[in-house]
Amino acid sequence: MATSNGAFGEFKGKLGNLVSYNLKGKTVIRHIGKSNKKPTAAQLATRQKMAAVIKFLRPALPFVNVGFELEVLGTDKNPHNAAVSYNVKNAIQGSYPDISLDYSKVLLSKGLLEPAIAPAATLTGTLLELTWQVPADMDWGIKNDRAMLFIYCPELDKAVYVWSGARRSTGKDEIDLPLNYVGKELQVYIAFKAGDGKSVSDSVWVGLI
Template sequence: MGTLINGLFGGFHGRVGNLVGYTLKGKYVLRTIGKSNKPLTPARKANCQGMTVVNEILKPSLQAIRVGFRLAVAGTDKNEYNEAVSYNKKNALQGAYPNISLDYSKVLLSMGNLPVALNPSISQAAEKITFNWEVTDSWASEYASDRAMVVIYFPDIQKAFHQLIGAKRIEGKDVVTISSEHINERMEAYISFVKDDGRRISNSVHAGSLNAVSPVTTEAESEGEIKNQEVITVLDSVCETVQKTETRDSSGSLSGLHKYEHPDVINDPNKDSKERTARPGS
């Protein structure tokens, strides 16, 4: 059911028949839902898997994405999440379908023109995760008060931990505390800097990995082939589902496989957090 906004001639939220309406950055967006009869070509399957892989790290990192890409989309109709998806699909994927995966060293969780963290690294002591970076004399005045924003992603459980307002750049390190349940999980860590007035931000930098385990080679080749075929079957099923729900916007352009609009971003695209307390992502 759709809800009329501002009467008959206003926009509406919800679904009426094949029409879906919602508000994005103060503008009413209207799309149609249709069924595509196009075949699932290798390129479409690769695109579908690429979207799935990218969303695995971006969805639990949503709060950091809102802050990290806010300035990159300022003054446009784009939202932070879509911009992050677009960049990482183009730059952070590796491999070919059905074995597409993330190159964690190339993932970007913030985008801006502040100087990035110089030679960052991480270390662990139980629940304490320490981020270190180099401090140079050239930063002593202009960038000394920049605040660190850190994200720790746990690939095996697809959860993320973030601290949006951390230590000052001049301090050279920041220490965060993660849940004791996650101390042995694999971690991929990222750090960026935000101007103390929030008007500038740096690109994020991959600070390192913790508890990473080398891939195990299966002795039985046939078993590996069976597992690979199972993955292909699951991915094909997902792609078919996405294909059936492709949408077209008011201009007629295809959007179903190219945009992912997280509901929270649509409802509150400019929401930002000013808390220093680190919070785990869902």
């Protein structure tokens, strides 16, 4: 059912195979309904790319909402859509039907701050420690940046993360993982957020633990 502001005015809701809705103050109209046409190889490849990225980002949504928030400021996009778009274009490997995510190229945060330098991770029991280099001549303006840590377990399809961890100047941070993460493959990422929250760095893939 749709409502209208007149015979030729704006409508909202469903009308035939069209649906209208509001997105950040703008009216969006799109077609709905199923197609009887067999999908092409290119369409199938696109769907598989999207599925791989969306599956990974699902448990990362709160982290991505912080990491891509400034990237979409002043646009019609939301952080999740921007993250999906970037990673579909830049973090996919293989050809259909064997398309998968290249974890080393994934971005969970995108910004202009200096990223982590030579990050590394070690796991002792359930305690994951991350380290990074701190230059002797570190700029005063970034020494109070806070670490953002993200650890994804593909087998469990779950993630743990920290939005505001240790200061950049400390050169290390740690996170206590759930017991069921131990002994499983872990994909580890780090980014930085300014102390005032007004800027972030690109995330960096630390590695596979």
